[in-house]
Structure formats: C-alpha cells, structure tokens
Amino acid sequence: MPAIHLRLLSRLWAGSPNLLILLPLILPSAVSAAASAPAAARQDPHAVQQAVLSFLQMQSIGLPGEVEITSGTIDGRLALPACTALEPSLPPGTRPWGNTTVMVRCTAPHSWTIYVRATVKVVAEYLVSTRPLRQGQVIDASDLTSRKGDLTQLPPGIVTDWNQAIGRTLGGNLPFGSPLRQDMLRAQTAVIQNQTVKLVSSGRGFSVSAEGKALTHATEGQPVTVRSASGAVVSGIARAGAIVEVTY
The missing domain is CATH 2.30.30.760 (SH3 type barrels.)
Known part of the structure; x- marks a missing residue:
C-alpha cells in the first residue's frame, strides 16, 4: 500500500477507529478520481512548424523563381504548454531566406518563446557572363546567358531579368561565368x-x-x-x- 495511504490509516485510527469502517468506500473513489484527472495539455510541435512555414511563405511573396521552405524539427521533450495564439517573427538582423531562424512566441493562454531553424531556397534563372566583360562596356544579349540555381547561395542583388541588363553600362570588370549583380550596372x-x-x-x-x-x-x-x-x-x-x- 502506498505511503500516503498508510499515513491516512494511522491518522484515522488515532482520531476515530470507527471511521476505518468507511475506508473500503473512500479509498477506491479517491484513487479513481486521481487516476482520471486530465494531464496538462501540451503544445503540438507540428502546429508550431506549420506556423513557421506559413510565416515564411508570406515573407517570400514577390521573390523570383520557385520558393522551397523547410522547417527544422522541434524537440518534443520541451513539453510546452498548449498555445492558442502563436506569433512567428524574425529576430533582429535575420533574413527570411537561406538558413534562417524564426522566433515563435505564445501569447495566450501561456507565455513562452522558442526559436525554430528553417531553410528557404529561391530557385530561379539568373544571368552570368559568357566572356570576360570590361568596365564601361555596354552589355548586349551575346554577353550573357542564363543559369538556374539557388539565389540564396549567391551574393545579394543578382540580376534575373534580361531587361535590367541589356543596354546598360558595366560599372566594373566581370570575369567569365560570373553572376551579374545590380550594383554593377550603370545607365547608358x-x-x-x-x-x-x-x-x-x-x-x-x-x-x-x-x-x-x-x-x-x-x-x-x-x-x-x-x-x-x-x-x-x-x-x-x-x-x-x-x-x-x-x-x-
């Protein structure tokens, strides 16, 4: 018999031996009530992941090409209390593409914060040089070709639109096969x-x-x-x- 029941028997015997007659009725009811008490609800990790994916999809609107988003797994051992109001956001200085991190806050009915890793790929065609190009050269269609890849793994400002490049003057030398950046273009x-x-x-x-x-x-x-x-x-x-x- 558990220790708590032994202590209860001792007190009942000391106070009123007649109460022991009721024990067969009291103890089963108490044990049954304790066993049926619901455990505290825990947050579903998949719901947090879905909130992260939805948030990054909104952040990716307007990006060129095909956007692929994956969310990192959440350790189930965290045992976070269930939340009805999840608020994802980007920590200061964090970009919404490439290898990134999303902060997820619970605002009701509990208060907690976790950080979820995610990866956002932007696969699109971008322009690279077909030959070494010199500073001051006016770009024509034969100077460039398109290549498909993940823009998040390239320097920022990669040119993806031919109309942005043709007829513009190159602001610096561009080696063969190098991606063309917007900051290298000058108006003719x-x-x-x-x-x-x-x-x-x-x-x-x-x-x-x-x-x-x-x-x-x-x-x-x-x-x-x-x-x-x-x-x-x-x-x-x-x-x-x-x-x-x-x-x-």
Whole structure:
C-alpha cells in the first residue's frame, strides 16, 4: 500500500477507529478520481512548424523563381504548454531566406518563446557572363546567358531579368561565368558633353524641334543643360539617341 495511504490509516485510527469502517468506500473513489484527472495539455510541435512555414511563405511573396521552405524539427521533450495564439517573427538582423531562424512566441493562454531553424531556397534563372566583360562596356544579349540555381547561395542583388541588363553600362570588370549583380550596372550615357543634340518640345496641338550643344553628360532620364543655336541655355531631360525633351 502506498505511503500516503498508510499515513491516512494511522491518522484515522488515532482520531476515530470507527471511521476505518468507511475506508473500503473512500479509498477506491479517491484513487479513481486521481487516476482520471486530465494531464496538462501540451503544445503540438507540428502546429508550431506549420506556423513557421506559413510565416515564411508570406515573407517570400514577390521573390523570383520557385520558393522551397523547410522547417527544422522541434524537440518534443520541451513539453510546452498548449498555445492558442502563436506569433512567428524574425529576430533582429535575420533574413527570411537561406538558413534562417524564426522566433515563435505564445501569447495566450501561456507565455513562452522558442526559436525554430528553417531553410528557404529561391530557385530561379539568373544571368552570368559568357566572356570576360570590361568596365564601361555596354552589355548586349551575346554577353550573357542564363543559369538556374539557388539565389540564396549567391551574393545579394543578382540580376534575373534580361531587361535590367541589356543596354546598360558595366560599372566594373566581370570575369567569365560570373553572376551579374545590380550594383554593377550603370545607365547608358544618353548625352555626351559638347555633343550635338536634338531639342524636342511638344504640347497640345504643337511640336517643335531644334538643334543645340549639350553642356554636360547625362544618362537617360537625367536632367541636362543645352545651349541652343541662338545662344540660349535651356534645361531638359536626356533621352536615348541624343534627344533632349524640353518643357516650357
């Protein structure tokens, strides 16, 4: 017989021997009630993993290519109390791709926090050089080819869109087979200083054009000053083909 029952018998005998008559009725009921008491509910690890996956899927919206997300396992020995309000977030300084960590907080009915490891792959085509390219070179389609891989394992800012590269000027040397980065691209010069340019101005019902000489360099879309044939200095917006749009 367990020690607690022996102590109970001793007290009952000392206080009132007649109560021992009731023991066969009391003890089975007490033991049955203790055995039927529900254990404290524990948090399902799979629910935490699903919260992490859903959170990272939201963070991955807009990324190019195919996104593959896997969540690390959660040690079942943690025996966390069941939670009805899981709040995943990224710790400060953490990226939502590659090998990452998600912080999961329980806000109700208990309070606890765990960190779950996860991996986010972004598989897409990106651009690499087909030959050694020099700084200042204007990129055309023959200079590049596409390659498929996990962007999270490459330097940030990898170019995946051909339209972002063709016609742009290379800001540095690019060895053969190297990925093209956005920070290496420069807008092509549309107007060169002392170049003869075409001044164009248009409005409702009219269009005027004249020649002038550019006083500064400018890439497409940048402001530029031009001296007209009459000697007047005007400002406009540089466009490809040595054209300057002037608005009066």
